[in-house]
Amino acid sequence: xxxxxxxxxxxxxxxxxxxxxxxxxxxxxxxxxxxxxxxxxxxxxxxxxxxxxxxxxxxxxxxxxxxxxxxxxxxxxxxxxxxxxxxxxxxxxxxxxxxxxxxxxxxxxxxxxxxxxxxxxxxxxxxxxxxxxxxxxxxxxxxxxxxxxxxxxxxxxxxxxxxxxxxxxxxxxxxxxxxxxxxxxxxxxxxxxxxxxxxxxxxxxxxxxxxxxxxxxxxxxxxxxxxxxxxxxxxxxxxxxxxxxxxxxxxxxxxxxxxxxxxxxxxxx
Ligand code: 2AM
Ligand code: CA
Ligand code: CA
Ligand code: CA
Numbered sequence: 001x002x003x004x005x006x007x008x009x010x011x012x013x014x015x016x017x018x019x020x021x022x023x024x025x026x027x028x029x030x031x032x033x034x035x036x037x038x039x040x041x042x043x044x045x046x047x048x049x050x051x052x053x054x055x056x057x058x059x060x061x062x063x064x065x066x067x068x069x070x071x072x073x074x075x076x077x078x079x080x081x082x083x084x085x086x087x088x089x090x091x092x093x094x095x096x097x098x099x100x101x102x103x104x105x106x107x108x109x110x111x112x113x114x115x116x117x118x119x120x121x122x123x124x125x126x127x128x129x130x131x132x133x134x135x136x137x138x139x140x141x142x143x144x145x146x147x148x149x150x151x152x153x154x155x156x157x158x159x160x161x162x163x164x165x166x167x168x169x170x171x172x173x174x175x176x177x178x179x180x181x182x183x184x185x186x187x188x189x190x191x192x193x194x195x196x197x198x199x200x201x202x203x204x205x206x207x208x209x210x211x212x213x214x215x216x217x218x219x220x221x222x223x224x225x226x227x228x229x230x231x232x233x234x235x236x237x238x239x240x241x242x243x244x245x246x247x248x249x250x251x252x253x254x255x256x257x258x259x260x261x262x263x264x265x266x267x268x269x
Contacts, residue, residue, distance in 0.1 A: 001084070001112040001113075001115075001117050006112075006117055006118065006133065009063075009084075009110060009118065010110075010118050010131075010133060012062065013086075013108055013110060013118060013120060014120065014129070014131065016054070016055060016058055016108075017106050017108055017120045017122050017129070018122070018129070019054075020051050020054055020055065020090070020106055020122075021106055021122050021124040021127070023051070023054070024047060024051060024091070024106075024124050025124060025125070027047065028101060032045050032046045032047055033045060033046045034098055041095065043094045043095055043098055044072065044094060045091075045094065045097065045098060047090075047091060047097070048071070048072050048090050048091045048094055048097075049072050049074075049090075051090035051091060051106070052070050052071065052072045052073075052074045052075075052088065052090035053074050054090075055068075055070070055086070055088050055090065055108070056068055056070065056074040056075060056088075059086055063084070065083065065084070066083065066084045066085070066086060067083055067084065067085045067086070068085070068086045068087075068088060069085060069086070069087045069088070069215050069216060069219075069243075070086075070087070070088040070089070070090070070216055071088070071089050071090065071214065071216045072090060075088065078243065079243070080243075081111055081113070081114040081242060081243065082113065082114075083112070083113070084110065084111070084112050085110070085111045085112075086108065086109075086110050087108070087109040087110070087111060087215050087216050087219035087220070087242070088107070088108050088109075088216055089105075089106070089107040089108075089194060089216035089217060090106060091104050091105075091106065092104060092105045092106070092107045092121075092192045092193060092194040092195070092216075092217060093105060093190075093191050093192030093193075093194070093195065095191055096190075096191045096192060101125065102125040102126070103123075103125070103190060103191060103192055103195065104123075104124060104125075104192055104195075105121050105122055105123050105124065105192050105194040105195050105198070106120070106121070106122040106124060107120070107121050107122075107194035107216060107217070107219070107220045107221070108120045108219075108220055109216075109218075109219025109220035109221075109222070109223055111219065111242065114242070115134065116134060116219065116222055116223035116226065117133065117134050117223070118131075118132070118133055118134075118223065119131065119132045119138075119219070119220035119221065119222070119223030119224045120220055121194045121195065121197065121198045121220050121221060121224060123195060123198070128140060128141060129141055130145075130198040130201060130202075130224050131224070132201075132223050132224040132226070132227040133223075133227075134223060134226070134227070135227075136227070137227050137228075138201055138224045138225075138227035138228050140198075140202060145201055145202055145203070145227075145228050146203070146228070147228050147229045148203055148228050148229050148230055148252045148253070148254075149203070149252075149254075150229070150252070150253060150254045151254060152206055152252045152254040152255050153254075153255070154183060154184055154255050154258045154259070155183065155184070155185065156185050157184045157185055157206035157207060157252075157255050158184070158185055158186045158187070158188060158204075158205050158206055159184050159186075159187055159188075159205065159206060159207040159208065159209060159251075159259075160187070160188050160189065160190065160196040160199070160200070160205050160207065160208035160209065160210075161181075161187055161189065161208070161209045161210070162189045162191075162210075163189070164211065165177045165181075165209065165211070166178060166181070169211065170269060171211055171235065171247060171268070171269060172235070172263070172264055172267040172268060172269065173267035173268075173269060175267070176263055176266055176267025177263070177267065179263070180259075180263045188205060193208075193210060193213050193217040193218065193221070193248075194217065194218075194220060194221055196208040196210075196221075196250075197218065197220070197221025197222070197224060197225055197232075197250055198221065198224060200221075200225055200230055200250050200251060200252070201221075201224045201225045201227070201228050201230060203228070203252075206251060206252045206255055207249065207250065207251030207252065207255060207259060208248070208249070208250050208251070209235060209248070209249050209259070210247065210248045211235075211247050212245050212246070212247060213245065213246060213247075213248050214245050215242050215243065215244075218232070218240070218242075218246070218248060218250075219242065221250065222240070222250070225250050229253060230250060230251060230252060230253065231250070231251060231253045231256050232248065232249070232250040233248075233249055233256075233260070234246050234247045234248065234249065235247040235248065235249045235260070235264045236260065236264055236265055236268060237249075237256070237260040237261075237264070237265070249264070
């Protein structure tokens with residue numbers, strides 16, 4: 001992607017992200033409809049839909065030749081990542097949005113010919129914007145995020161994961177996962193995949209493990225984590241497919257092989 005064009009798109013996308021966040025904060029306490037999707041805990045609100053619609057209509061108007069992959073159905077059905085593709089989660093962490101009124105994010109990744117060029121993760125209530133352009137570093141608001149120190153040991157690592165890893169699951173033996181959580185220093189569960197990626201990029205968590213995420217949950221996060229030297233693969237160390245659901249490991253590169261080889265592959269079902 002032409003760098004001048006990329007800067008123009010970056011500025012425009014940033015403006016829309018901040019504007020969408022502003023609207024969410026303003027309308028936060030208005031009455032809204034809450035519905036369920038795949039199961040009773042899989043929530044969607046009119047705020048998710050309206051926010052996505054805001055992005056999609058603006059993008060279609062301003063960049064009619066760009067494509068969109070997004071969660072709530074306003075985007076395109078794509079079979080390739082050819083051209084410029086915006087990958088959008090209007091509210092990541094809808095359960096947090098509904099129940100906690102915080103700890104949710106707007107996630108926007110912009111890919112060109114399959115390569116992640118721009119990423120935004122906006123923690124709306126904290127008003128903290130994580131951003132990155134490929135090869136130009138990652139930022140938390142206006143501060144550059146330092147590269148991850150490549151000295152981390154698994155024993156001193158905090159890893160984001162949820163309790164389902166310790167329940168019977170289809171991916172990794174529960175006994176192996178119990179060994180894993182006893183080995184590491186601590187676990188965290190924030191309930192927003194995008195924010196967990198941002199925290200890995202910030203170096204306040206060393207890794208994040210999750211069983212199944214969609215492209216819009218990870219697109220921005222991958223670009224931001226990349227820029228601080230972090231790595232993202234499936235939990236078994238395979239390349240992520242941005243057109244499908246994937247299990248996800250994003251982490252400091254220093255602990256990747258310990259997690260993948262000594263736990264995920266060892267416990268693989
Ligand atoms: P969402 O809030 O945009 O749906 C919650 O643990 C994290 O997993 C959130 O980032 C959430 O995104 C994501 N997630 C993916 N699939 C989900 C599902 N079926 N139900 C709830 N959260 C899901
Ligand atoms: Ca959802
Ligand atoms: Ca999501
Ligand atoms: Ca969402």
